[in-house]
Amino acid sequence: MTDAKLIENFRKGDTAAFNRLVERWQQRIHRLAYRYFASHDEAMEITQKTFIRVYHKLNTLDDTEQFNAWIYRIANNLCLDETKRAGRRRSSPMEALGKPPVAKGLASNPDRQVEKNELGSILQLALNQLPPEQRIVVIMKEYEGLKFREIAEILEEPENTVKSRLYYGLTKLRQLFNQWNIESEALRYE
Template structure:
């Protein structure tokens, strides 16, 4: 079914593209949220990534999975935006201001506070990594891709993937220790 939707989308069928993207909307949002650190920017970047995907669908050759192709577009969209801003983080008070209602839906204020504080620390530490470092940590530790899948997504050897993950996990640990 997905391959037919892709084929129709490539041939200009907007309705087929919309059906195809419904499956991946949350996936794209999760990627952009992890890269941008707040829901407002994540929404904007997810929307922009999906528009870019629509405009470039004719370039999808099927050499990789559609999700991998879409992932690259979402990550590159975020990297471009972060490069434009020349800063990768928002102050903590802005992050708290952009929480969704679902984030606030918990009932215990102390747990909410502790959870948000921990999320902000981890996101802040992630934001201090290089874009490539942040990318491999998100792919492996947050999205759960295998080393082989990450190598295909990033188009680098598995050895490079392993060393980037190891180096950036150590950096992340050191950042979190220093802030403790």
């Protein structure tokens, strides 16, 4: 059953249809928020708030085929609100960064799971150095696999702006990885 059909059923009073929608989307929204904040608690909070808002506002969605973009937009706005509300400074100058927890030692660690977790932490740390507008584009493109057109629609920005943010985001990440000596060594364990 398509999302549009589930929305239609929900509008007729079928709460189970909404739960199907939650079941279908929860993991994606949670993953997006987790990549954004690097925190399970905050990811859960954003996920819950997203679905509460969807529950209350779903009747106002004109084109149900646009649900994907709509729900991602809600989640993104909540992430931005949360960042502003908490006065977080997710992005900091690269010069201010000290050494990362692990750099070249990754390849020599015998426990691959630990290596992967460490690498994941470092990548997440690097991601969190990006400005929010670049970070969300990297997340949507790299981890959600959305097209440039879809991201542009979600963010309500021109496609070229999205591409430009992604380019600067990746370039900045490249600089960070070089600075932390993370490159082919990290990939070699695979």
